[in-house]
Amino acid sequence: MNSKAQRLMKLFWSTFGISAFTFGGGYVIIPLMQKTFVGKLKWIENNEMLDLTAIAQSSPGPIAVNAAILVGYKTAGKTGALISTAGAVLPPLIIISIISLFYQAFRDNRYVSLVMSGMSAGVAAVVIDVVITMGWDILKSRRITAIAMMFIAFILAAFFSVNVILIILAAGIVGYIQYIMKRKKA
Protein backbone atom coordinates (compact mmCIF):
# COMPACT_ATOMS: atom_id res chain seq x y z
CA MET A 1 0.00 0.00 0.00
CA ASN A 2 1.42 3.40 -0.89
CA SER A 3 1.73 6.12 1.70
CA LYS A 4 -1.22 8.21 0.47
CA ALA A 5 -3.65 5.31 0.73
CA GLN A 6 -2.21 4.49 4.12
CA ARG A 7 -2.75 8.07 5.26
CA LEU A 8 -6.36 8.00 4.07
CA MET A 9 -7.00 4.71 5.86
CA LYS A 10 -5.55 6.14 9.04
CA LEU A 11 -7.69 9.26 8.60
CA PHE A 12 -10.84 7.19 8.12
CA TRP A 13 -10.30 4.94 11.13
CA SER A 14 -9.25 7.87 13.34
CA THR A 15 -12.43 9.86 12.67
CA PHE A 16 -14.51 6.66 12.82
CA GLY A 17 -13.09 5.81 16.22
CA ILE A 18 -13.47 9.32 17.60
CA SER A 19 -17.06 9.53 16.37
CA ALA A 20 -17.96 6.09 17.75
CA PHE A 21 -16.88 7.06 21.24
CA THR A 22 -18.12 10.64 21.41
CA PHE A 23 -21.01 10.64 23.81
CA GLY A 24 -22.50 13.94 24.80
CA GLY A 25 -22.29 16.24 21.84
CA GLY A 26 -19.91 18.17 19.65
CA TYR A 27 -17.90 19.96 22.29
CA VAL A 28 -16.42 16.65 23.45
CA ILE A 29 -15.07 15.78 20.03
CA ILE A 30 -12.71 18.77 19.74
CA PRO A 31 -10.33 17.72 22.56
CA LEU A 32 -10.37 14.14 21.23
CA MET A 33 -9.42 15.32 17.74
CA GLN A 34 -6.72 17.50 19.21
CA LYS A 35 -5.25 14.52 21.03
CA THR A 36 -5.24 12.37 17.89
CA PHE A 37 -4.34 14.78 15.10
CA VAL A 38 -2.14 17.25 16.96
CA GLY A 39 -0.67 15.02 19.67
CA LYS A 40 -0.40 11.53 18.20
CA LEU A 41 -0.30 11.86 14.41
CA LYS A 42 1.18 15.41 14.37
CA TRP A 43 -0.68 16.25 11.15
CA ILE A 44 -1.93 19.59 12.48
CA GLU A 45 -0.32 22.25 14.65
CA ASN A 46 -1.88 23.29 17.92
CA ASN A 47 -2.67 26.89 16.91
CA GLU A 48 -4.15 25.76 13.64
CA MET A 49 -6.40 23.32 15.49
CA LEU A 50 -7.76 26.19 17.57
CA ASP A 51 -8.63 28.14 14.41
CA LEU A 52 -10.19 25.06 12.80
CA THR A 53 -12.28 24.66 15.95
CA ALA A 54 -13.51 28.24 15.58
CA ILE A 55 -14.50 27.52 11.97
CA ALA A 56 -16.25 24.27 12.96
CA GLN A 57 -18.24 26.13 15.60
CA SER A 58 -19.05 29.09 13.33
CA SER A 59 -20.49 26.94 10.57
CA PRO A 60 -23.97 25.46 10.52
CA GLY A 61 -24.39 21.74 11.07
CA PRO A 62 -23.04 19.34 13.69
CA ILE A 63 -19.70 20.52 15.15
CA ALA A 64 -18.35 16.95 15.14
CA VAL A 65 -18.96 16.58 11.40
CA ASN A 66 -17.61 20.07 10.66
CA ALA A 67 -14.43 19.38 12.59
CA ALA A 68 -13.96 16.06 10.78
CA ILE A 69 -14.40 17.77 7.39
CA LEU A 70 -11.76 20.39 8.28
CA VAL A 71 -9.23 17.90 9.60
CA GLY A 72 -9.70 15.71 6.51
CA TYR A 73 -9.43 18.68 4.15
CA LYS A 74 -6.26 19.86 5.86
CA THR A 75 -4.53 16.46 5.81
CA ALA A 76 -5.55 15.14 2.38
CA GLY A 77 -7.53 17.74 0.43
CA LYS A 78 -11.04 17.13 -0.88
CA THR A 79 -10.64 13.33 -0.86
CA GLY A 80 -9.57 13.60 2.74
CA ALA A 81 -12.64 15.67 3.60
CA LEU A 82 -14.89 13.07 2.00
CA ILE A 83 -13.17 10.18 3.78
CA SER A 84 -13.22 11.82 7.20
CA THR A 85 -16.89 12.85 6.80
CA ALA A 86 -17.76 9.22 6.06
CA GLY A 87 -15.76 8.18 9.12
CA ALA A 88 -17.61 10.64 11.34
CA VAL A 89 -21.10 9.87 10.03
CA LEU A 90 -20.98 6.07 9.81
CA PRO A 91 -20.95 5.15 13.54
CA PRO A 92 -24.18 7.02 14.42
CA LEU A 93 -25.74 5.91 11.12
CA ILE A 94 -25.06 2.25 11.91
CA ILE A 95 -26.06 2.44 15.58
CA ILE A 96 -29.33 4.31 14.99
CA SER A 97 -30.22 2.05 12.05
CA ILE A 98 -29.97 -0.98 14.33
CA ILE A 99 -31.99 0.74 17.07
CA SER A 100 -34.66 1.79 14.54
CA LEU A 101 -35.14 -1.81 13.45
CA PHE A 102 -36.04 -2.82 16.97
CA TYR A 103 -37.67 0.45 18.00
CA GLN A 104 -41.32 -0.56 17.65
CA ALA A 105 -40.99 -3.91 19.42
CA PHE A 106 -38.73 -2.28 21.95
CA ARG A 107 -41.15 0.60 22.64
CA ASP A 108 -44.15 -1.75 23.12
CA ASN A 109 -42.37 -3.63 25.91
CA ARG A 110 -43.77 -2.53 29.29
CA TYR A 111 -40.41 -2.33 31.08
CA VAL A 112 -38.73 -0.47 28.25
CA SER A 113 -41.61 1.96 28.08
CA LEU A 114 -41.31 2.66 31.84
CA VAL A 115 -37.56 3.27 31.47
CA MET A 116 -38.11 5.50 28.42
CA SER A 117 -40.77 7.48 30.26
CA GLY A 118 -38.42 8.12 33.19
CA MET A 119 -35.62 9.00 30.79
CA SER A 120 -37.85 11.46 28.94
CA ALA A 121 -38.18 13.38 32.23
CA GLY A 122 -34.39 13.10 32.61
CA VAL A 123 -33.69 14.40 29.12
CA ALA A 124 -36.07 17.32 29.69
CA ALA A 125 -34.07 18.20 32.81
CA VAL A 126 -30.77 17.91 30.90
CA VAL A 127 -31.94 20.25 28.14
CA ILE A 128 -33.53 22.73 30.58
CA ASP A 129 -30.23 22.74 32.51
CA VAL A 130 -28.33 23.61 29.31
CA VAL A 131 -30.82 26.38 28.52
CA ILE A 132 -30.53 27.86 32.03
CA THR A 133 -26.71 27.96 31.75
CA MET A 134 -26.76 29.49 28.26
CA GLY A 135 -29.54 31.97 29.07
CA TRP A 136 -27.82 33.03 32.28
CA ASP A 137 -24.63 33.80 30.33
CA ILE A 138 -26.60 36.13 28.09
CA LEU A 139 -28.34 37.86 31.02
CA LYS A 140 -24.94 38.30 32.72
CA SER A 141 -23.47 39.92 29.60
CA ARG A 142 -25.83 42.89 30.22
CA ARG A 143 -26.07 43.58 26.52
CA ILE A 144 -29.58 45.00 26.18
CA THR A 145 -30.00 44.05 22.51
CA ALA A 146 -28.97 40.46 23.16
CA ILE A 147 -31.28 40.09 26.16
CA ALA A 148 -34.21 41.65 24.32
CA MET A 149 -33.55 39.43 21.30
CA MET A 150 -33.53 36.34 23.47
CA PHE A 151 -36.92 37.13 25.03
CA ILE A 152 -38.54 38.18 21.76
CA ALA A 153 -37.24 35.09 19.94
CA PHE A 154 -38.47 32.84 22.76
CA ILE A 155 -41.97 34.33 22.76
CA LEU A 156 -42.21 34.14 18.96
CA ALA A 157 -41.03 30.51 18.85
CA ALA A 158 -42.78 29.12 21.94
CA PHE A 159 -46.14 30.92 21.88
CA PHE A 160 -46.68 32.07 18.31
CA SER A 161 -45.05 29.11 16.50
CA VAL A 162 -43.16 31.44 14.19
CA ASN A 163 -40.95 29.56 11.70
CA VAL A 164 -37.59 29.01 13.44
CA ILE A 165 -35.66 29.54 10.21
CA LEU A 166 -37.15 33.04 9.89
CA ILE A 167 -36.12 33.83 13.48
CA ILE A 168 -32.54 32.69 12.81
CA LEU A 169 -32.33 34.75 9.61
CA ALA A 170 -33.68 37.83 11.41
CA ALA A 171 -31.23 37.36 14.29
CA GLY A 172 -28.37 36.94 11.80
CA ILE A 173 -29.29 40.24 10.17
CA VAL A 174 -29.37 41.97 13.58
CA GLY A 175 -25.94 40.45 14.33
CA TYR A 176 -24.56 41.74 11.04
CA ILE A 177 -25.92 45.27 11.65
CA GLN A 178 -24.29 45.26 15.09
CA TYR A 179 -20.98 44.24 13.49
CA ILE A 180 -21.17 47.08 10.95
CA MET A 181 -21.96 49.59 13.68
CA LYS A 182 -19.10 48.35 15.84
CA ARG A 183 -16.67 48.73 12.92
CA LYS A 184 -17.86 52.26 12.23
CA LYS A 185 -17.21 53.22 15.84
CA ALA A 186 -13.74 51.68 15.84
Next chain:
Amino acid sequence: MIYLQLLWSFIQIGLFSIGGGYAAMPIIQHQVIDIHGWLSMQEFSDIITISQMTPGPIAINSATFVGIQVAGLPGALVATFGCVLPSSIIVMSLAYIYYRFKGLEAIQSILQGLRPAVVAMIGSAALSLTALALCGEDWFSSNIDYTNAAIFIICLIILRKWKPNPMFVMAGAGILGLIIGLLT
Protein backbone atom coordinates in the same frame (compact mmCIF):
# COMPACT_ATOMS: atom_id res chain seq x y z
CA MET B 1 -40.61 12.06 -4.25
CA ILE B 2 -40.34 11.13 -0.58
CA TYR B 3 -36.55 11.02 -1.04
CA LEU B 4 -36.56 14.57 -2.39
CA GLN B 5 -38.68 15.73 0.55
CA LEU B 6 -36.31 14.06 3.01
CA LEU B 7 -33.29 15.50 1.26
CA TRP B 8 -34.67 19.06 1.17
CA SER B 9 -35.89 18.90 4.76
CA PHE B 10 -32.54 17.75 6.10
CA ILE B 11 -30.61 20.21 3.95
CA GLN B 12 -32.58 22.92 5.76
CA ILE B 13 -31.86 21.26 9.11
CA GLY B 14 -28.15 21.10 8.30
CA LEU B 15 -28.10 24.67 7.03
CA PHE B 16 -29.95 26.36 9.88
CA SER B 17 -28.73 24.47 12.92
CA ILE B 18 -26.10 26.98 13.93
CA GLY B 19 -24.28 26.76 17.23
CA GLY B 20 -23.86 23.04 17.62
CA GLY B 21 -25.47 20.34 19.71
CA TYR B 22 -28.94 21.26 20.82
CA ALA B 23 -29.28 24.03 18.22
CA ALA B 24 -30.49 21.40 15.73
CA MET B 25 -33.38 20.43 18.01
CA PRO B 26 -35.88 23.24 17.29
CA ILE B 27 -35.25 23.01 13.52
CA ILE B 28 -35.74 19.24 13.50
CA GLN B 29 -38.92 19.65 15.54
CA HIS B 30 -40.19 22.25 13.08
CA GLN B 31 -39.38 20.30 9.92
CA VAL B 32 -40.09 16.74 11.01
CA ILE B 33 -43.13 17.20 13.28
CA ASP B 34 -44.82 20.48 12.36
CA ILE B 35 -44.34 20.52 8.59
CA HIS B 36 -44.18 16.88 7.52
CA GLY B 37 -45.60 14.93 10.46
CA TRP B 38 -42.96 12.21 9.99
CA LEU B 39 -42.62 11.74 13.74
CA SER B 40 -44.96 12.29 16.68
CA MET B 41 -43.77 14.48 19.54
CA GLN B 42 -43.36 11.26 21.55
CA GLU B 43 -41.08 9.71 18.91
CA PHE B 44 -39.13 12.97 18.70
CA SER B 45 -38.61 12.90 22.46
CA ASP B 46 -37.49 9.26 22.15
CA ILE B 47 -34.89 10.08 19.50
CA ILE B 48 -33.52 12.95 21.60
CA THR B 49 -33.30 10.53 24.53
CA ILE B 50 -31.59 7.88 22.37
CA SER B 51 -29.20 10.54 21.05
CA GLN B 52 -28.08 11.29 24.58
CA MET B 53 -27.26 7.65 25.19
CA THR B 54 -25.51 6.89 21.89
CA PRO B 55 -22.57 8.58 20.17
CA GLY B 56 -23.18 11.00 17.36
CA PRO B 57 -24.78 14.41 16.80
CA ILE B 58 -28.55 14.79 17.34
CA ALA B 59 -28.98 15.90 13.71
CA ILE B 60 -27.33 12.78 12.26
CA ASN B 61 -29.17 10.49 14.67
CA SER B 62 -32.50 12.09 13.77
CA ALA B 63 -31.72 11.95 10.06
CA THR B 64 -31.05 8.22 10.28
CA PHE B 65 -34.08 7.55 12.47
CA VAL B 66 -36.54 9.62 10.44
CA GLY B 67 -35.13 8.32 7.15
CA ILE B 68 -35.60 4.68 8.19
CA GLN B 69 -39.11 5.26 9.57
CA VAL B 70 -40.22 7.07 6.42
CA ALA B 71 -38.34 5.33 3.60
CA GLY B 72 -36.09 2.57 4.93
CA LEU B 73 -32.31 2.48 4.74
CA PRO B 74 -32.09 4.47 1.47
CA GLY B 75 -34.15 7.15 3.23
CA ALA B 76 -31.66 7.19 6.10
CA LEU B 77 -28.75 7.61 3.69
CA VAL B 78 -30.50 10.40 1.76
CA ALA B 79 -31.46 12.27 4.95
CA THR B 80 -27.96 11.95 6.42
CA PHE B 81 -26.42 13.11 3.15
CA GLY B 82 -28.73 16.13 3.12
CA CYS B 83 -27.84 16.91 6.70
CA VAL B 84 -24.07 17.14 6.07
CA LEU B 85 -24.21 18.66 2.56
CA PRO B 86 -24.63 22.34 3.51
CA SER B 87 -22.02 22.22 6.26
CA SER B 88 -19.49 20.52 3.98
CA ILE B 89 -19.80 23.29 1.43
CA ILE B 90 -19.81 26.11 3.98
CA VAL B 91 -17.01 24.66 6.13
CA MET B 92 -14.75 24.20 3.12
CA SER B 93 -15.47 27.72 1.86
CA LEU B 94 -14.69 29.12 5.31
CA ALA B 95 -11.51 27.05 5.48
CA TYR B 96 -10.51 28.49 2.11
CA ILE B 97 -11.22 32.05 3.32
CA TYR B 98 -9.31 31.32 6.51
CA TYR B 99 -6.17 30.04 4.78
CA ARG B 100 -6.36 32.85 2.23
CA PHE B 101 -7.22 35.86 4.38
CA LYS B 102 -6.95 34.67 7.99
CA GLY B 103 -10.10 36.67 8.78
CA LEU B 104 -13.03 35.20 10.62
CA GLU B 105 -14.01 38.31 12.57
CA ALA B 106 -17.17 39.16 10.61
CA ILE B 107 -18.45 35.60 10.80
CA GLN B 108 -17.76 35.36 14.49
CA SER B 109 -19.56 38.60 15.29
CA ILE B 110 -22.61 37.57 13.30
CA LEU B 111 -22.53 34.32 15.22
CA GLN B 112 -22.46 36.21 18.49
CA GLY B 113 -25.50 38.17 17.36
CA LEU B 114 -27.26 34.90 16.58
CA ARG B 115 -26.56 33.33 19.94
CA PRO B 116 -29.45 34.84 21.98
CA ALA B 117 -31.97 33.69 19.36
CA VAL B 118 -30.45 30.21 19.25
CA VAL B 119 -30.64 29.95 23.05
CA ALA B 120 -34.26 31.12 22.94
CA MET B 121 -35.20 28.50 20.40
CA ILE B 122 -33.46 25.69 22.25
CA GLY B 123 -35.48 26.95 25.24
CA SER B 124 -38.69 26.69 23.26
CA ALA B 125 -37.91 23.11 22.18
CA ALA B 126 -36.93 22.29 25.77
CA LEU B 127 -40.32 23.53 26.91
CA SER B 128 -42.09 21.17 24.48
CA LEU B 129 -39.99 18.23 25.69
CA THR B 130 -40.75 19.06 29.33
CA ALA B 131 -44.46 19.50 28.66
CA LEU B 132 -44.52 16.13 26.91
CA ALA B 133 -42.68 14.36 29.73
CA LEU B 134 -44.88 15.88 32.44
CA CYS B 135 -48.30 16.23 30.79
CA GLY B 136 -48.30 13.84 27.81
CA GLU B 137 -49.26 14.71 24.23
CA ASP B 138 -51.95 17.06 25.51
CA TRP B 139 -50.08 20.31 26.22
CA PHE B 140 -50.42 21.63 29.77
CA SER B 141 -53.40 19.42 30.47
CA SER B 142 -54.44 18.99 34.08
CA ASN B 143 -53.40 15.33 34.35
CA ILE B 144 -49.81 15.77 35.41
CA ASP B 145 -47.61 12.69 35.56
CA TYR B 146 -46.37 13.09 39.14
CA THR B 147 -43.71 10.36 38.82
CA ASN B 148 -42.10 12.16 35.90
CA ALA B 149 -42.52 15.54 37.58
CA ALA B 150 -40.60 14.24 40.61
CA ILE B 151 -37.88 12.67 38.42
CA PHE B 152 -37.60 15.91 36.43
CA ILE B 153 -37.13 18.05 39.55
CA ILE B 154 -34.62 15.64 41.14
CA CYS B 155 -32.57 15.47 37.91
CA LEU B 156 -32.59 19.24 37.47
CA ILE B 157 -31.40 19.81 41.06
CA ILE B 158 -28.62 17.23 40.67
CA LEU B 159 -27.54 18.71 37.32
CA ARG B 160 -27.45 22.28 38.65
CA LYS B 161 -25.67 21.33 41.84
CA TRP B 162 -23.03 18.79 40.87
CA LYS B 163 -22.83 19.08 37.06
CA PRO B 164 -22.45 15.33 36.48
CA ASN B 165 -22.24 13.68 33.04
CA PRO B 166 -25.81 13.91 31.62
CA MET B 167 -25.62 10.26 30.56
CA PHE B 168 -25.55 9.11 34.18
CA VAL B 169 -28.47 11.40 35.06
CA MET B 170 -30.53 9.95 32.22
CA ALA B 171 -29.67 6.38 33.15
CA GLY B 172 -30.67 7.15 36.75
CA ALA B 173 -33.92 8.73 35.56
CA GLY B 174 -34.70 5.60 33.53
CA ILE B 175 -34.04 3.27 36.48
CA LEU B 176 -36.11 5.49 38.78
CA GLY B 177 -38.98 5.46 36.26
CA LEU B 178 -38.86 1.66 36.08
CA ILE B 179 -38.81 1.18 39.87
CA ILE B 180 -41.63 3.64 40.59
CA GLY B 181 -43.65 2.26 37.65
CA LEU B 182 -43.35 -1.32 38.93
CA LEU B 183 -44.23 -0.33 42.50
CA THR B 184 -47.37 1.64 41.63
